[in-house]
Each structure stands twice: as C-alpha cells, then as structure tokens.
Amino acid sequence: MLLEIKDLRVKAEDKEILKGLDLTVNAGEVHAVMGPNGSGKSTLARVLAGSPGYEVTGGSITYDGKDLLELDPEVRACEGVFMAFQYPIEIAGINNTYFLRTALNSVRKHRGEPELDAVEFMQLVREKAALLEMDQAMLNRSVNEGFSGGEKKRNEIFQMAVLEPKLAILDETDSGLDIDALKIVANGVNSLRSPERSIIVVTHYQRLLNYIVPDFVHVLSGGRIVRSGGRELALELEEKGYGWIEAEMAGARG
Amino acid sequence: MSTTQVAERHASLAAGFEELKGRPAFSAGGASEGRIAAFERFSRQGFPTTRDEEWRFTNVAPIAELRLSPAPEAKADSTLVAGLLPLGQDAVTFVLVNGRLSGPLPRLPRGVAVRTIANAEAGDLLPARPEGGTAFTDLNTAFFEDLLVIDIAPKAVIERPIQILHVTVPGADPLLVAPRIVVRAGEASQAMLVETYADAAGDGVALVAPAVDVELAPAAFVDHVKLQRQNNRSFHIATMFVRTGRSSTFTSHAVTVGGRIARNDIVAVLDGEGTEVTLNGLYVGAGDMLVDTHTTINHVQPHCPSHEVYKGILTGRSRAVFNGKIFVHPEAQKTDAKQTNKALLLSDEAQINTKPQLEIFADDVKCTHGAAIGQLDTDALFYLKARGIPERHARNMLIHAFASDVLNGIRLDPVRRTTMALVEGMLELEALEQE
Ligand SMILES: Nc1ncnc2c1ncn2[C@@H]1O[C@H](COP(=O)(O)OP(=O)(O)OP(=O)(O)O)[C@@H](O)[C@H]1O
Numbered sequence: 068m069l070l071e072i073k074d075l076r077v078k079a080e081d082k083e084i085l086k087g088l089d090l091t092v093n094a095g096e097v098h099a100v101m102g103p104n105g106s107g108k109s110t111l112a113r114v115l116a117g118s119p120g121y122e123v124t125g126g127s128i129t130y131d132g133k134d135l136l137e138l139d140p141e142v143r144a145c146e147g148v149f150m151a152f153q154y155p156i157e158i159a160g161i162n163n164t165y166f167l168r169t170a171l172n173s174v175r176k177h178r179g180e181p182e183l184d185a186v187e188f189m190q191l192v193r194e195k196a197a198l199l200e201m202d203q204a205m206l207n208r209s210v211n212e213g214f215s216g217g218e219k220k221r222n223e224i225f226q227m228a229v230l231e232p233k234l235a236i237l238d239e240t241d242s243g244l245d246i247d248a249l250k251i252v253a254n255g256v257n258s259l260r261s262p263e264r265s266i267i268v269v270t271h272y273q274r275l276l277n278y279i280v281p282d283f284v285h286v287l288s289g290g291r292i293v294r295s296g297g298r299e300l301a302l303e304l305e306e307k308g309y310g311w312i313e314a315e316m317a318g319a320r321g
Numbered sequence: 322m323s324t325t326q327v328a329e330r331h332a333s334l335a336a337g338f339e340e341l342k343g344r345p346a347f348s349a350g351g352a353s354e355g356r357i358a359a360f361e362r363f364s365r366q367g368f369p370t371t372r373d374e375e376w377r378f379t380n381v382a383p384i385a386e387l388r389l390s391p392a393p394e395a396k397a398d399s400t401l402v403a404g405l406l407p408l409g410q411d412a413v414t415f416v417l418v419n420g421r422l423s424g425p426l427p428r429l430p431r432g433v434a435v436r437t438i439a440n441a442e443a444g445d446l447l448p449a450r451p452e453g454g455t456a457f458t459d460l461n462t463a464f465f466e467d468l469l470v471i472d473i474a475p476k477a478v479i480e481r482p483i484q485i486l487h488v489t490v491p492g493a494d495p496l497l498v499a500p501r502i503v504v505r506a507g508e509a510s511q512a513m514l515v516e517t518y519a520d521a522a523g524d525g526v527a528l529v530a531p532a533v534d535v536e537l538a539p540a541a542f543v544d545h546v547k548l549q550r551q552n553n554r555s556f557h558i559a560t561m562f563v564r565t566g567r568s569s570t571f572t573s574h575a576v577t578v579g580g581r582i583a584r585n586d587i588v589a590v591l592d593g594e595g596t597e598v599t600l601n602g603l604y605v606g607a608g609d610m611l612v613d614t615h616t617t618i619n620h621v622q623p624h625c626p627s628h629e630v631y632k633g634i635l636t637g638r639s640r641a642v643f644n645g646k647i648f649v650h651p652e653a654q655k656t657d658a659k660q661t662n663k664a665l666l667l668s669d670e671a672q673i674n675t676k677p678q679l680e681i682f683a684d685d686v687k688c689t690h691g692a693a694i695g696q697l698d699t700d701a702l703f704y705l706k707a708r709g710i711p712e713r714h715a716r717n718m719l720i721h722a723f724a725s726d727v728l729n730g731i732r733l734d735p736v737r738r739t740t741m742a743l744v745e746g747m748l749e750l751e752a753l754e755q756e
C-alpha cells in the first residue's frame with residue numbers, strides 16, 4: 068500500500084471541507100476522483116502536497132509507511148509526492164529551466180543521488196520536452212509566465228515527467244486542454260505508469276479517462292468519498308450527473 | 322527651535338563656510354554670490370523637519386545633530402579604489418575623494434571633454450535647474466570645492482562606459498562631502514555613466530550630499546547607473562536634476578544598499594517632444610536604515626513616455642519612503658506615464674510609507690501607477706517547495722527574482738553582477754548561478 072487516508076478531516080478558515088475521507092491507493096494503481104464543484108477535491112490534493120492554509124483536524128495519512136502530515140511540503144516532494152496544480156501560478160523572474168533543475172537536484176540530493184550537471188540536465192529536459200511536445204521557448208521563459216491555460220497544465224506534467232514521482236496527484240489537469248493537447252498530456256502521464264508509481268486523477272470528465280484508464284473511480288461529495296467503483300462508474304456519472312448518488316445517499320440516510 | 326539654536330548647531334558649518342571663502346574654489350567662475358545665497362538660505366531654514374511635507378517620514382535629526390565640517394582634501398588607497406570600481410580597464414574612470422577629483426585625468430575617448438573647478442566655465446558652476454532642490458542641495462552649492470563636468474560632443478557615441486567613484490575618507494569630525502557632477506550630452510550623442518558612492522572606512526561618519534545635473538540635447542542617449550554603497554553609519558542625501566531635449570532617451574538605475582539615512586531626490590523634466598525617461602531603482606534596507614526616494618517626473622511636452630519602477634527589500638527595523646510625483650502639464654498631450662512601486666517586507670518590523678502623486682492637467686494621456694507592498698508570495702513559495710526546493714532556497718530564489726526585475730535593466734554585466742552581489746551581501750543570501 069502506497070497511500071492510506073483514514074477518516075481525514077480538514078478545515079480552512081473555520082469551514083470544514085473534508086469530513087471523514089477514506090482512500091487507499093496501492094502501488095501501480097490509477098485512481099480517478101470525481102465530484103461536484105466545491106466538494107473538496109482540490110482540498111484533498113493540496114493537503115496531500117502540504118499546502119499551507121489548511122488545518123487537519125482529524126484522521127491520518129500514511130504514505131510509503133510514513134506519517135505524511137508530519138513532513139514539510141518540500142520533504143514530501145523529495146519523497147516522491149507530486150501534485151499538478153489545478154491553477155499553476157506564474158512566478159516572474161524565475162527561469163523555468165533553472166527552477167526545474169533546482170527542483171530535480173533537490174530531489175536527487177534527498178535520495179542520495181548525485182546532482183545532474185547542466186549538460187546532463189539539458190539532455191533529460193530535451194527528452195521529456197519532446198515527450199510533451201513543449202517548445203524550447205517555453206522552457207526559457209519565467210515559470211508559467213505568459214503561458215496559456217493549456218500550456219500551464221502541460222508544464223505541470225512536464226515537471227512531473229522530469230521529477231518522476233512515486234505518487235502523482237493531477238488536479239483537473241485536463242481542463243483548458245484541447246483534444247490534441249489532452250492526448251499529449253495523457254501520453255506523458257501514461258509513459259510514467261509503472262508498477263511502483265501511483266496516480267490520482269482529479270477530473271470532472273470521462274474524456275480524460277479514455278486516455279488515462281483508471282483502475283478505480285471514486286465520487287467525492289460533501290467532503291467524503293461516497294461511492295467507489297471501476298471505470299464504468301465514470302461513464303455512469305458522465306451520463307447521469309451526481310444527482311442520483313446524492314439522492315441515493317439521502318435515501319439511505321432517511 | 323530658535324534661530325540662535327539653529328545657528329549654534331550649524332556653527333561648525335558656518336565656520337567651515339567662512340574658511341572656504343578664503344580659498345580660490347569659492348569664487349571660481351563667479352560662483353561666490355550663488356554660494357552665499359545658498360548658505361544663507363540653509364542657515365535661515367536649517368535642516369528640514371518632519372513638519373515639512375516632503376520630509377514627513379524622514380527625520381534627519383541624526384544629521385542635524387552632527388558637528389559637520391567640510392571634508393578636507395584626502396587620498397584614497399589605490400587597492401581600496403580598485404576594489405570599489407565595478408568596471409575595469411575598459412571604462413573611463415574618474416575617482417573623486419571627498420568630492421575632489423583625485424589623481425590625473427584618464428585618457429579621454431574622442432568626443433568627451435572634461436572640466437573641473439580649475440577650468441570650469443560660468444554655466445558649469447551653477448547650472449540652470451528645474452525647481453525641486455532641498456536644503457542639502459543648498460549645502461552642496463555652498464560647499465563644493467571641485468566638480469566634474471563631462472561634455473559629450475554632438476553625435477559622439479562613447480562606447481566605453483564612464484565610471485565615477487566617489488570615496489569618502491573620514492576625518493576626526495563628521496564630514497560634509499559635496500560632490501558635484503554635470504553631464505551634458507550633445508545632440509544625438511550616446512554615453513553610459515556609472516556612479517559609485519562608497520566609504521574608505523566602515524565606521525567613518527559623513528554626510529554625503531551630491532548634486533548631479535544631467536542635460537540631454539535632442540536625440541541624445543544617456544544611461545545612468547548609481548550605486549550607493551556607503552557604510553551603515555554615514556548619510557547620503559542626493560539630488561539629481563535631469564532635463565531631456567526632443568527625442569532624447571534617459572535611463573536611470575539607482576541602487577541603494579548603504580547609508581544610515583539614504584535619500585535620492587530625482588527631478589526630471591521631459592522638455593522636448595518624444596523624449597523618453599526611465600527611472601528605475603532598487604533599494605535594500607537592513608538594521609536601522611532609512612531609505613527615501615523622492616522622484617518628480619515633469620511632462621511638459623506632448624508625446625513623451627516615462628517609465629518608473631522602484632522596488633525595495635526591507636529587513637530588520639529598516640524603513641523606506643517612496644514618493645513618486647508625476648506632473649502632466651496641459652500641453653503634454655499623449656503622455657504615457659507608468660509608475661510601479663513595490664516593496665518586499667522580510668521582517669515584521671520593517672516599514673514603508675509610499676505615496677504616488679499624479680497630477681494631470683492634460684486630457685489625452687495615459688497615466689498608471691501601481692503599488693504592491695507585502696511579504697514573499699506564499700503561493701509562489703509553496704509552488705517551489707511542492708517541487709522539492711527547500712524553504713531557504715525557495716525564499717532566496719523569490720528574493721532574487723524580485724530584485725533582478727530591476728537589476729536586469731542594468732546593461733553593463735559587471736555592474737549588474739556587482740550590484741547583485743551587494744544585494745546578496747546585505748540580505749545574507751547565497752548567490753544563485755541563474756544569472
Ligand atoms: N483555503 C481555503 N480557505 C477557505 N475555503 C476554502 C479553501 N480552500 C477551499 N475552500 C472551500 O472549500 C470547498 C471545497 O473547495 P475545493 O477547491 O477543494 O473544491 P473542488 O472539489 O476542488 O472544486 P472544483 O471542482 O470547483 O475544483 C469550497 O467551498 C471552497 O470554497
């Protein structure tokens with residue numbers, strides 16, 4: 068088991084967002100998390116990455132045998148946790164390539180691997196950039212500065228390809244991508260699939276799941292996972308929306 | 322405070338002034354009347370107080386309390402000088418020690434003529450200036466004993482940058498240093514100037530009160546960089562006057578990393594159609610420093626763009642003041658003025674008082690200003706950390722990014738590198754290999 072979330076409760080600004088969430092992800096699995104707007108999907112992703120601004124009020128997250136909540140965000144990243152942001156930010160004045168090299172070398176140092184020199188790094192970058200069809204100009208700009216929405220998403224997956232995490236959480240990476248870009252990004256993600264690596268895909272659309280085929284699909288609603296199933300659940304959700312699940316839950320409660 | 326008290330306080334300066342009257346420098350070029358008028362004005366008004374609107378947030382009492390005496394002639398150690406020069410042999414170098422040109426004149430490129438107090442012409446000594454000087458400008462006028470006039474001939478393109486190093490060699494008493502520079506760029510000429518202000522000793526107390534006049538004839542191009550790196554016990558209160566003719570281009574980068582109280586007053590008059598002025602600056606405050614920037618950009622002619630970006634990084638208990646005036650006169654249609662003022666507060670006790678002041682009397686103009694004061698962006702910090710970059714390094718990267726936005730505008734690589742190294746030193750940051 069790579070990730071085990073038990074009864075996770077999270078607050079932000081006094082508002083309870085996650086209300087007892089359970090999720091288990093084994094190595095090599097791909098899990099899709101779907102759910103209505105505001106249900107807490109990004110909160111889950113951000114809490115996994117260690118974002119400030121959230122207070123964990125209960126429950127536990129065990130990652131690779133460690134208490135994830137005890138680790139600083141940078142340590143989590145070095146231990147192989149990667150979150151692709153729903154809204155990647157722009158950082159003026161920090162060169163994209165320099166940023167990524169610093170990140171990769173921090174991760175490598177943490178793992179006790181030698182740092183890559185500029186030449187080795189550029190080789191790696193060229194290879195991964197080709198995979199995601201990123202052009203060189205983008206790499207030379209400041210981090211995400213002036214990127215279109217789609218380019219930012221692609222840059223997130225490019226970073227993931229370079230950093231090779233163990234657990235990747237993709238928060239609505241498909242939104243803002245046209246169909247060609249979606250295929251490229253999905254292809255990038257799929258190239259990383261391996262028996263050791265797990266992926267959590269947060270999405271609203273079945274479309275992405277045609278390309279990144281999940282092992283499990285979960286519905287997050289009202290701060291909890293309310294239903295889990297195979298990939299056919301995604302098709303059902305696409306067709307019927309979330310109303311029926313919420314109605315069933317209300318029925319079960321009533 | 323009564324006038325007698327003021328007079329007593331300034332007794333040391335008054336005595337110095339009397340003594341100066343006996344020296345040839347005093348009346349050189351017929352400047353004596355102007356000097357006397359300036360000193361009388363200063364004696365009457367004294368140093369500004371915080372009751373004065375232009376000095377509301379800058380209390381110069383620590384300067385007023387000094388028993389200042391005019392800086393005597395001195396020599397600076399040549400190794401020290403070499404270490405303070407951001408540009409090497411490629412530059413045309415002038416070293417001014419205690420406000421006086423030191424050593425022989427450098428070999429001058431064709432198209433550059435230089436004068437000092439010994440051969441200054443009448444218009445050099447008391448140049449026509451736009452309004453906007455301070456009491457410290459008066460002190461400069463009263464006390465300067467040498468000046469450096471740099472004339473760039475029309476059409477001359479001076480490829481070698483001109484660097485001017487001002488060094489203060491301290492004495493037993495706190496010194497008043499009055500450096501004076503006049504730059505006249507002829508029609509369609511081009512020149513780059515780099516001024517550095519520094520101290521020969523880390524603990525010498527001095528008030529350095531420079532006055533710099535820059536005049537651009539039509540289509541001239543002047544790029545000016547000022548690096549103020551005095552020690553943290555001394556004071557630097559400077560005025561720069563800029564007048565730009567038709568279609569000329571003036572760019573200024575003012576970097577402040579030194580002084581206990583440091584202030585730059587820059588007054589620019591865009592005095593011809595299609596002239597473009599850029600006033601950029603970066604200041605770093607640490608400890609108890611106070612860094613004040615007052616700029617005035619006067620648009621008096623149509624079709625002139627002006628750009629202004631000032632950024633500050635403050636740590637410790639340091640404070641900053643930024644006042645950016647932009648006046649657009651009725652004739653100045655199609656003005657395009659942009660002002661940005663940002664400050665990064667790296668400690669809870671650091672403070673800034675900032676005031677944009679746009680006064681627009683023409684109707685067909687574009688004027689914008691923006692101010693952003695705050696801590697490091699937590700979202701950006703999280704983004705970097707989420708990719709594995711340690712907190713300390715992530716902060717360092719963001720501070721570098723903040724500073725390099727202004728420093729990247731400095732065209733001369735060695736000057737930019739020297740400047741960044743000083744900023745890193747002030748903030749105890751590791752250098753980044755990115756640049
Ligand atoms: N830092 C925060 N402070 C306060 N409220 C927050 C914070 N983060 C999220 N919320 C609130 O928590 C709820 C869940 O937000 P979250 O972003 O996790 O939803 P989501 O499922 O990702 O939605 P979407 O599908 O629109 O991306 C929302 O009501 C949101 O406004």
Ligand SMILES: [Mg+2]
Pocket residue numbers: 108109110153238239
């Ligand atoms: Mg979301």
